[in-house]
Amino acid sequence: MFHLAVTTRPYRAAAKLAKLCAPIAMMLAATASHGQETIKIGGIFALSGPASFLGVPEERGFRMKIDEINKAGGLNGKKIEGIVYDTEGNTTKAAQQFRRLAESDNVVAIIGPSSSGESLTVGPIANELKVVSVTHAGTEKMTVPVTPWVFNTPPTDRVVAAHLLGIFKKRGITKIGLMSAADGFGQSGANVVKELAPQYGVQVSRHEEFNRQDADITAQVLRVKDSDAQAMLVWSAFPAPTIILKNAAAVGFKKPIYNSFAAASKDLIVQGGANAEGTYVSSMRLLAPETLAADDPMRPIVTKIYEDYKARYKEAPATFTAHSYDALLIIEAAAKKISGPITRQSLRDAMETVTVVGGNGIYRLSPKSHGPDPESRSMVLLVVKGGEWKVDE
Template identity: 50%
Template sequence: MNLNRRNLLLAGAGLALSLASPFGVAAQEKVIRIGALIAASGSTAFMGSSQRETIEMLVDEYNAAGGMTGNKVVLTLYDTEGNGTVAAQQFRRLIDSDQVDVVIGPSTTGESLALMAVANESKVPLVSFAGAESVVNPPTPFVFKVPPTDRIVVKHLLSFMKKRGINSIAVLSSADGYGQAGLTVIKDVADELGVPVMASEEFGPKDTDMTPQVLKVRSSGADALLIWSVNPGPTIILKNAASVGYDKPIFNGYGAASPALIEQAGPAAEGSYVSSMRLLAPQSLAEDDPMRGVVTKLADNYRAKYGKEPTTFIAHPADALSLIAAAVKASGGEVDRVKLAEAMRSGISFAGANGMFNFTDTNHNGLDENSNSMIMLQVKGGEFVVAD
């Protein structure tokens, strides 16, 4: 071998050893690798695009403050387009190729249900943004979620209705993971609270006209209509209901809790109700409520950075990152997949944007009916106002 070439190779090897050594010029930086699966495009982009923006904003904030217990946050984010098959492929890539320590998302229930088995088999903590309680009930070792469960929201809705003298309902739900899981819970809670379901109709997530279903609801004689779907379904139904003169109260679950509901439905949204997390109405929290500062700061920072109003969906990545940060701290700053999951299910509590969290071995959502999560909003004058 040429002597000069040999010396260059040795010099290169020495440099590599120096960089790898804790006593070298640049000791290896402590990091936590977080993967994110977000439906940032496609039919669910109305929620996923704001979630992506929030994740990027908060990762910068964490790193500016020194990371998570001294660990710099390294983010790898993929756009699932709301497709469960794509999400499953990307999840495998995050685990096997990107070597992430924890995954947040996906944005939807259907995607999340598709990943649960893989998360538990691979022993990688997954913090989902799904609504359905079936994601965490029964609890499994490596799967968690941060939005309130559909059961918490349905109880909030039906209890509010009963106080208003509404004693029977009709339901329009989407024929997808979120809608079907929610419908099961609605029927269960309605039976528990003594609220008859007079009609139950489904529609496809891509349907553009639900007039036939609205007419069946009207003929059922139910006191009110409950829509269980994410947009654009609720906006289409509100327009269809207005066009046929449906005059009973209309309620939406939290999947429609977004300014997009008013923007897309226009005058047809007027008077309708939405069960929402507190992010759309920070003023609904008492001045001394520990959630108020969290909710207000998140909304203000998002508004300042992106120049637009936040959606309620940005609370999910904020709370997921808070959970991870608390788990890293509980693990003494050590980043390990199994230890992070163990910490998450071993009694982590914090004030989040979605409620007062208390994660335990039996509650992988960290929320219950007493977590101060939900507020009823009504559309008045083209704006959301607190209804209760």
């Protein structure tokens, strides 16, 4: 008896495990047996982890545009099946999920991943496996030089940094204090700012770092306050931009505070409250579609994304939504030029012939250009006035 009582436990555990595994097997089987009538497009986004502020709105843009295309009859009459995996912002995971979409799910194109580091990892794999890849990297290394299978939609960190530095130059700000998060996003931005600053006659007189999750960033704010910097530039995702506003207000920091596009969100106003007044961000147009000139070619599409997103998710879109949305716009335009079946090869070839006006800018794609036109004015400077974003250019 005693013997029995002791040994039932592992058996029970195994039974539990078996029960747990059954639904997994079923799900795997279910996805494998899907028919041929659909066109599969994959998405890999950082839905969790430090880059999720990018990945979550990107995934929403992806779902939103696919539903829209399907409602209108699909791509050349075939419905799109969107398959999304989370990369957690981890390069190893991004590479695994990319191979999974290409090899197991047999997609024609893969949209994402969200960060530069992950995108640099999947680029060579895309060319090796010959699958269309539209990354969302902030670095121009993705498309300079152009490789056959890799496209990129976001305006790069370089575009954003140049936008802000141009404004500093115009406003006579020659010395700035740079505050960047100790993560991939902050590090990438800080590098570009430091590299481009001399071209605009701007000197980075202080550079401070912090962890994105730090509870208090007063010491770093004081270092900038004590320096000869005329303005502070913050390059970080939330919550740090809000905490810096609070800490700066508490220690009487009176100089202007500029933020990168990661803080371009209603959250900065809601969370920062009175402290957010007078703060600047460099934003993609999507946060303020009404700021575009009436005859701006981007205005209709930006307004459409803004309103569709608001209708579906009950909040204003984060600007990164346009990254994946634009990727699908390009694919949609390319599909229209394909007369035969849509394959990886035919899609890739067609993509190199389209010109698309998207939420991020204008894409004039060709064998020599796989990204947005650098001349399109995709960024706008916004300032918080009376608890609202106002254009300040």
